[in-house]
Amino acid sequence: MLVDADLHIHSHYSKAVSKLMAFPILADNAKLKGLGIVGTGDILNPHWEKELLKAAKKVDEGTYEIKGVRFLLTAEVEDNKRVHHLLIFPSLSAVREMREALKPYSKDIESEGRSHVNLSAAEIADLANDMDVLIGPAHAFTPWTSLYKGYNSLKEAYGDAKIHFLELGLSADSYMADRIKAHHKLTYLSNSDAHSPMPHRLGREFNRFEIQEATFEEVRKTILKRGGRKIVLNAGLDPRLGKYHLTACSKCYTKYKLEDARRLNWRCEVCGGIIKKGVHDRILELADTDERPKDRPPYLHLAPLAEIISMVIGKGVETKAVKSIWERLLREFGSEIAVLVDVPVKNIAELVGEEVAKAVWAFRKEKLIVIPGGGGKYGEIKLPDEIKNAKLEEIESVEIKQENVYYKPKQSSILSFLKKT
Ligand SMILES: [Zn+2]
Ligand SMILES: [Zn+2]
Known part of the structure; x- marks a missing residue:
């Protein structure tokens, strides 16, 4: 069966997230949007876990169901360099084990949705691997809190620790990400990172899985490319619509060419604000191949x-x-x-x-005429x-x-x- 899945969202416990991000509303909106699987997001927060258990019935250790929509246990954490990582858990006991393991390194894991953890990317990935939790960089290229903001390669970030996927983020697509050879063996995820259940947010990016049933185990096999399961389509925003596509001022959104931003030492000449490097320019800096892996699914560009x-x-x-x-x-x-x-x-x-x-x-x-985003403006x-x-x-x-x-x-x-x- 084909199932559309959005594996990265946030609950109302995360900063700057809509109060409407609660499970029953999420389930209703996911259904309207055609999503069969949604990530819970923020499941390391114990209050959000309680809300899940109140609203959902358990399908198996790693799969829950609300109004016919399946939920997988997911969370995003921020490491000691403010880089974000997405986690997909096999069970609630793995969630709880991870929460306990991170607690000594985090002040806000019980209150925030997206907790800050004083550990390196490699240390978090090691913990994830020990607990059979799937891990990969979230919105890998964005200029504030992503892997390629903090590091120049996967290896530099994670060392020898294994990662299982790379999340493209709204400002990039698979064509852009494939310009880096080290990504070719990885599964790409295209998720919404929604902060509101509104139809232009939830499911604005999704992955189409070809699986036997809508469960964690099937999704795990797909991400690890086992047993013939696969993602047949990544769908997401036209990367030009993402907030960080082009290099631009983060205050007044004036767009800059990379060489001009460098010459100005990343200070906007219009308003004095900080210029943020766009995903487009960041990928061009890192690009080392024009080839593409043969098993990469097509990418469908959407506008909500x-x-x-x-x-x-x-x-x-x-x-x-x-x-x-x-x-x-x-x-x-x-x-x-x-x-x-x-x-x-x-x-x-x-x-x-x-x-x-x-x-x-x-x-x-x-x-349609597309006016590209940049500096934090869609x-x-x-x-x-x-x-x-x-x-x-x-x-x-x-x-x-x-x-x-x-x-x-x-x-x-x-x-x-x-x-x-
Ligand atoms: Zn994030
Ligand atoms: Zn400016």
Whole structure:
């Protein structure tokens, strides 16, 4: 069976996370989004563990279920260099064992969702390996709290300790990550890192697993590439929409070329703020190959449907107006992916009007204008005027001036992977 999974989110115990990040709401929204598996996130926090046990029924040691959605036990920890690591646990007893092991090194493991631990990446990975916990770098390339902020290679970070996957993060995709040869043997995970259950956050990145059943054990085999299980698709934001895609000022978001940022000693010449190196530039610095591993699944670039609707109707992405159109589409056509990729645009037009239909068409044809993100500000999408002003029947023949001056990420041919069986 094919199961869409989002393995990295945060609970309301983490800083800057929505109060709505509670299990029953998560389960409802995951279902609407078409996710069969969600990571609990923050499970090292004992209060969050209690909330899970209250809401969920146990399927097996490492798998829980709420309203038909399966939850795996996951958490993110921050190491002594402020680098983030994602953990996937085989059981609650492993969670508790890890909590006890980390307690002497952490002041906030019982209160925070994403705890800070005064251990190195290698020490945390050693502990994980001892307890059969899967571990890998979270959002590996972002400029604040990622592996490639703190280190220049996996080896430098983890030493000889084994890691099992690499999480791409919103500002990168598999094409970018494959520019580094040492990644080729690793499974990539594309997860949302959602801080809110809203439809443009939860599941905005996900992995499509081909597995026997939706359990930890099956996911583990897949990540370790055992028994013919595999990830058949990584889906996620167009990396240009990520907040750290290009090098930019973290205060006023002015974008910089890498050489200019260096010349200015990483101080913004507009406002004096700190310039943050974008993922795009960071990967180019580290790139050592143009080859790609043969078993790498395709990567589907997405824009959240709620953001497409918001762009069209000119209302905020979290407003009722956007949510109600989004829900009508999902109830009629089953899943967000179906609407974004499969459903004929004329059916979308019949249900919610031509404007949204034209925008979905433009997304499919990669004709949306993308203003890349950077410095902590998400990228934006815009509908070209030529499409906005055309009738639905004419859009195929509309000519669009290419306003997008930035590079275009490669899109593989993915349509054949999208039919759920
Ligand atoms: Zn993180
Ligand atoms: Zn600035």
